[in-house]
Amino acid sequence: MIEIQDITLKEYFELDNREEYDFAIKYTKSLYNEALDIFEIGDLTVQSFGLVKDLQFDIEQGIKWIKLLDYLEILTNRNAKELVNYKLIAICRVKSYLAQEVERINTIESELLSYVATSEEQSAGIEGFNKFGTYGQKRKLATTFNTTPYEIEKWKYSDCLLELYYQRVEHDFQDKLFKIKSNKH
Numbered sequence: 342m343i344e345i346q347d348i349t350l351k352e353y354f355e356l357d358n359r360e361e362y363d364f365a366i367k368y369t370k371s372l373y374n375e376a377l378d379i380f381e382i383g384d385l386t387v388q389s390f391g392l393v394k395d396l397q398f399d400i401e402q403g404i405k406w407i408k409l410l411d412y413l414e415i416l417t418n419r420n421a422k423e424l425v426n427y428k429l430i431a432i433c434r435v436k437s438y439l440a441q442e443v444e445r446i447n448t449i450e451s452e453l454l455s456y457v458a459t460s461e462e463q464s465a466g467i468e469g470f471n472k473f474g475t476y477g478q479k480r481k482l483a484t485t486f487n488t489t490p491y492e493i494e495k496w497k498y499s500d501c502l503l504e505l506y507y508q509r510v511e512h513d514f515q516d517k518l519f520k521i522k523s524n525k526h
Contacts, residue, residue, distance in 0.1 A: 351425035376441040377434035380417040385442040390501040391494025394475040400443045453506045
């Protein structure tokens, strides 16, 4: 078994060879990857829509240390110079906590907002909208509230999720109502 020291994030960054630590971080779940909210960040759904969406994307892509520090600065109101003095294990556990929160949000979105495209929509090329990422959600909200997608990014995530879910339920209702009415004529 590899024996490594409990160093700070700064000391980790200064290492000439990080291979042993990278291996430990990747494969030692009980030590490095146990989710722990040491900064008391709490429920991410109270954060801004833009922050949550960006964090979802970056975690799914494999977040880099510098980007993680950017998020931690926002979420903890601490600067990077202070954050790098925390132990590497602690920062890894916070990273795991954020990944766990993102997974929870992904599950909520999947349950509330998932949509199966019709064969007609697939034939028409609906998958072409995938290249816009979350812009479609921001645009839909912005259109509803007569504002810009960039303003929507500042809104609380849970408020945006509620509106998107409402729009989804309303769309499903209107679609079913249209089909019922069409069958009567």
